[in-house]
Amino acid sequence: MNPVLRVSGGFLFFANLLAGQTMHPSGNMFRPLATPARLVSELSELTVVICLSVFVIVAGLLAYAVIRFAYREGDSRSEPAQVYGSNQVEIAWTVIPILIVFVLSMATARITSAVQNQPIPKDALYVTVIGHQWWWEFQYPDLKITTANELHVPLSSTAQPHMTSLTLKSADVSHGFWIPQLAGKTDVIPNRTNTMWIDPHETGIYLGNCSEYCGTQHAKMEIRVVVDTPEDFQKWVERQRATAATSDADAGQQAFLSSPCIVCHTVNGTAAMGAIGPDLTHLMSRYTILAAETPNNAANLRDWIKDPQHLKPGNKMPTAPLSDRQLDQIVAYLTTLK
Numbered sequence: 001m002n003p004v005l006r007v008s009g010g011f012l013f014f015a016n017l018l019a020g021q022t023m024h025p026s027g028n029m030f031r032p033l034a035t036p037a038r039l040v041s042e043l044s045e046l047t048v049v050i051c052l053s054v055f056v057i058v059a060g061l062l063a064y065a066v067i068r069f070a071y072r073e074g075d076s077r078s079e080p081a082q083v084y085g086s087n088q089v090e091i092a093w094t095v096i097p098i099l100i101v102f103v104l105s106m107a108t109a110r111i112t113s114a115v116q117n118q119p120i121p122k123d124a125l126y127v128t129v130i131g132h133q134w135w136w137e138f139q140y141p142d143l144k145i146t147t148a149n150e151l152h153v154p155l156s157s158t159a160q161p162h163m164t165s166l167t168l169k170s171a172d173v174s175h176g177f178w179i180p181q182l183a184g185k186t187d188v189i190p191n192r193t194n195t196m197w198i199d200p201h202e203t204g205i206y207l208g209n210c211s212e213y214c215g216t217q218h219a220k221m222e223i224r225v226v227v228d229t230p231e232d233f234q235k236w237v238e239r240q241r242a243t244a245a246t247s248d249a250d251a252g253q254q255a256f257l258s259s260p261c262i263v264c265h266t267v268n269g270t271a272a273m274g275a276i277g278p279d280l281t282h283l284m285s286r287y288t289i290l291a292a293e294t295p296n297n298a299a300n301l302r303d304w305i306k307d308p309q310h311l312k313p314g315n316k317m318p319t320a321p322l323s324d325r326q327l328d329q330i331v332a333y334l335t336t337l338k
């Protein structure tokens with residue numbers, strides 16, 4: 001593997017520090033930071049407590065019986081008294097498990113309906129999430145923004161609640177949208193629309209991943225949710241709404257616009273209007289590329305465009321026939337897309 005990529009974890013940590021962002025550890029569902037994740041976490045705590053009590057009682061009685069009634073020197077070798085048909089015992093071990101299952105199913109139904117039937121306020125932020133092999137598209141229909149792999153949403157506090165409502169769709173196969181600290185998993189299914197909502201209580205970067213096997217690069221289909229303060233979110237929105245800084249005299253832009261790249265990618269305000277790959281209008285506002293932990297910088301972009309199949313084998317990006325000079329020019333252009 002390319003040494004630049006190997007140190008990506010450290011690089012990202014550093015880059016996030018520079019950007020003043022807290023990185024929330026991936027997958028720590030025991031520290032929920034949004035209402036849906038907290039409800040799911042409380043339900044699992046209840047389930048764990050009940051199941052653990054059952055285990056301790058049953059295993060304890062078993063251990064007690066094994067030790068207390070083990071064969072000892074001088075015991076009779078004859079069979080002990082056999083007990084059949086005790087109504088009390090049979091009723092007890094039928095009714096208690098039914099009660100346990102009843103309590104757990106009622107608690108599950110209550111939490112499920114609390115998450116699913118939550119009314120979405122009128123001022124909620126609406127985002128359409130589209131799963132692709134193997135990256136995520138995020139469209140903000142009201143704000144007219146399209147981005148990829150890094151979802152920006154505002155912080156939700158008691159003083160200023162900001163709910164984000166997500167509409168989940170797939171462009172190809174089934175995917176799963178999961179950010180453990182924000183909400184439970186929701187399937188992303190072709191020809192079906194699912195919804196979920198989040199209200200993150202802390203700013204920072206939350207990590208998630210596609211949670212349904214969707215092909216060779218399923219593991220490299222990560223999600224980053226960047227939770228900004230409402231002010232920072234507003235600034236991000238304004239930057240994203242601006243069209244790309246373009247200049248027709250720019251050799252890099254010329255090289256890009258005359259390359260096959262524009263068939264799949266969009267850069268707003270230019271002739272590049274492809275909708276198959278990620279929107280590149282504000283490419284450099286993202287921390288990573290390839291929907292994974294690959295830091296977004298000129299060296300990695302160049303490496304990626306030169307031979308996409310070596311970094312993420314099987315992905316849908318073809319190798320464009322570009323000379324080294326064209327490659328340099330295109331990378332130079334892309335790095336201006338802030």
Ligand code: CUA
Nearest residue numbers: 175210212214
């Ligand atoms: Cu997409 Cu797994």
